[in-house]
Amino acid sequence: MESSQPERPINLMRGWPAASVLPTDLLTKASATVLSDSSVSTPALEYGPDAGYLPLRKSMSKWLSRHFNVEEDINRICITGGASQSIANILISYADSLVTKGFWVVAPCYHLVCPIFEDAGFAGRLRGVREDEHGIDPVELEAEIQRLERSERNAPDQPPSKDVPGRKLYRHIIYVVSTSSNPSGKTLPLERRTALVNLARKYDALLISDDVYDFLQWPLSRSSPLDWTPEMRLPRLADIDRELGVEGFGNAVSNGSFSKIAAPGMRTGWIEASPAFSKGMSMQGSTKSGGAPSQFSAAVLSVMVQDGSLEKHVNEVIRPQLRDRHLSLITAIQQYIPQARISASSYAGADVFGGFFVWFTVNIGLSTQLVAQAALKEGNLVIGSGGIFAVSGDKSGPRFDDKIRLCFAWEPVDSLIEGVKRLANLLDRMERNKELYQKTYTQSMGQDWVTANK
Ligand SMILES: Cc1ncc(COP(=O)(O)O)c(C=O)c1O
Incomplete structure (x- = not known):
């Protein structure tokens, strides 16, 4: 020793x-832009609208639509207080201790996601689904879900423990990081993404994908240009769900964050999901009371997203x-x-x-x-x-x-x-x-x- x-x-x-x-300099400039014009500073400093700061929803919708080659739709986007807080809020609105039967988590997992589930009342109910070389395996996950469904077959349906108007309580929650997972670094290939979405649709599951690293990928060779190749722009699970046609809430939410592409201290993120799902996110009691999370930060970031500097x-x-x-x-x-x-x-x-x-x-x-x-x-x-x-x-x-x-x-x-x-x-x-x-x-x-x- x-x-x-x-x-x-x-x-x-x-x-x-x-x-x-x-991006300290960019944030300095953007903050000055927001604060120097009262038509911008006043809404930025007041309570935000429930779905979040509109110019940021618009500019993110544009950026995401261009990057992932999907149609722009601001109704799919809601501003959050970052990915972590957003998961807590997703669970408040879309999971329930009596209605939701399965909580499936990619294993290995982002270690700090577990306490968010535990705080929401699901301690001891998380089940790990092992990654192989391509990430989480939908076949293995389906076998686990079926096992649980079999054991639940004769259990009477229970009424939910809470009333969440304008939202829905899913039977299963599946948590993954589809791209460059934390900790394994793995990215799910397209076939697995599609299989996961189909699985979620079949079993009334909500896929929560922490899409916090999608913008942070690179080719392995130092000499290759940093252009975005098709493997780096795979459709998000929410894009696949949308492509398959969503009525109502859908089965996948993309949980985005500015923490790794700007700064964690900004405490701002976004979710993208069906318009019904996104609207549901903005209907939470805490948002009704306090307005959208991170309103001022969202206003500052929106300057940097709009002018392309971010x-x-x-x-x-x-x-x-x-x-x-x-x-x-x-x-x-x-x-x-x-x-x-x-x-x-x-x-x-x-x-x-x-x-x-x-x-x-x-x-x-x-x-x-x-x-x-x-x-x-x-x-x-x-x-x-x-x-x-x-x-x-x-x-x-x-x-x-x-x-x-x-x-x-x-x-x-x-x-x-x-x-x-x-x-x-x-x-x-x-x-x-x-x-x-x-x-x-x-x-x-x-x-x-x-x-x-x-
Ligand atoms: C997979 C994953 N999700 C969420 C977070 C935290 O995100 P945020 O800072 O937006 O709360 C991290 C940070 O390490 C992460 O790796």
Whole structure:
């Protein structure tokens, strides 16, 4: 074991955008634009309309329609307080502890989504559905749903525990990150997307897709231009649902966010779904009382979306930096941890990647939970151990004790490389001294640590 710790802390767990990609100048200018004209500042500073700041709904509808090649329709878009708060609100309006029977979550999952479900009253009811090389498998999911439906066959229908006028309570909720998933980085191919939507339609399920990384993808080669190739612009689940024809609420909602393409502190996002679904989102009690979430932030962002400066920032600042960091990180992993099993691409069969994270397997015969503790203690290094990304409360669900998640969005390239070297040395020491490490580190890091490091 190593008794002295390197001085410089390195955090490869934190899933935040680096300061170098925050559009501070654009936000300064856009805020001044909003505040210098009372015809803009007054509505921006008052309570917002229930569906959210109209110019942002319009400009997002334009951008999304151009990017995903879908028809513009602002009635499908509602402004939210970011993806996390939006999930909580979706669950308030569209899920119920008595009516909703199945809560299916891609496994591994974005670890902080579980507490949102738990707070909504669904603790202990989440079931993980394992990803294979292409992401979540609709065939496996259907088998699980059928199993649950069989066990429910003779159970009497129960009245809902709440009344949600203008909305509906689905029988199943399915949570996925269709593109560049957190933590696995995987992107679902088109056939699986279509199969998932058909499945949702068949079983009265709502697909919630956190589409927070769709705008953050790049080709794997450093020399390729950052043009958007077809594999990087796959239709969202909500687009497929729409294409198949929606009457009423539909079965898929795209949960978007400005956190990774602008700044998490703006606390603004959007959902796109059927007009009925979107309207339902704006009918929540908290919105009726407080107006749409994030009204001022939405007004500022709308300036940057309308004049194209945010899209330019994404394409000219964020994507190049993420590609550079990602390639540096995987090169370092391949060089210093040759035993790591890592998938270079997000999308099996294409040379693209996206999101903030790499996810890989190390087989040293010890849980990566111990590796994470030892990394902190001996290496002044924070990493994400796989176990954190198991679906919470699903005791017989998939476990990931041989996995590690590293974020390449937060630390600069030199720290990414230095962090991998520290990890490689540690893995080597641990493999040679298994018993000692097993005895020394047994506790988990605890929930506060996990939340603080996102
Ligand atoms: C899949 C996923 N969903 C949601 C979030 C949080 O989004 P927001 O900041 O919009 O609440 C994150 C952030 O890491 C994420 O990775």
